[in-house]
Amino acid sequence: MLRMGKLTDYATVVLASLAQEPTRHRAAAELAERTRLSRPTVSKVLKGLQRAGMVISSRGSQGGYRLARVPEQITAAQILDIFEGPIAITECSGASSHCGIERQCRVGAAWQRVNAAIRRALEEVTLRQLAGLDSSSLRVADLASEIRVDAWVNTGLGENRKGNPT
Numbered sequence: 521m522l523r524m525g526k527l528t529d530y531a532t533v534v535l536a537s538l539a540q541e542p543t544r545h546r547a548a549a550e551l552a553e554r555t556r557l558s559r560p561t562v563s564k565v566l567k568g569l570q571r572a573g574m575v576i577s578s579r580g581s582q583g584g585y586r587l588a589r590v591p592e593q594i595t596a597a598q599i600l601d602i603f604e605g606p607i608a609i610t611e612c613s614g615a616s617s618h619c620g621i622e623r624q625c626r627v628g629a630a631w632q633r634v635n636a637a638i639r640r641a642l643e644e645v646t647l648r649q650l651a652g653l654d655s656s657s658l659r660v661a662d663l664a665s666e667i668r669v670d671a672w673v674n675t676g677l678g679e680n681r682k683g684n685p686t
Contacts, residue, residue: 522638528603530557531565535599536651538575539591545584572602591651597642607642609635 533555538546548566552559566585569575574594575585587594600607611619612628613635622628648654 522609524600524604527561527565527568528600530555530561531569531603532596532599532650533557534562534565535569535574535587535594535647538585538587539647539651539653542587542591545578545582545586547584551585568602574598574602587647591648591653592646594647595643596645596647596650597639599647600642607635607639609638 534551534557537551537554546554548563549559551557551566552562555562557565566575566577570577570585573588576588577583577585597607610628610631612622612625613632619625619628646654
């Protein structure tokens, strides 16, 4: 199963909280309270985001963390890259492949296409959308029904005996 790690999920939640007011500094404790994540987890996430240049920190009474860029310029792919590394669903679909059967393999090219499609989809989703701040954001229910309809039609199960979509 393809699944991002908990730290990536938590990073998205923290970034979405920061995206609500992208120029305002928020303390780690405040972010922990707002997101209902533990303070050590929020601190760990913020450290990773700061190292990657996704957030900026400042000290002092008005200090804390804020986004380094506007939410529209941060993508789901960038967030995943920080905590998961580059997306590679198979050994040969990564940037530095070490697959021993790559030369003889007949399925590698297809998996590389799938990997590229996933990457493009993640690059199209912005933090603004993840945070629910974009009115054009896809609703999960809409997306799920779109996937089910496409899968139904593409498998041939969604056709009647004459080959027309049902």
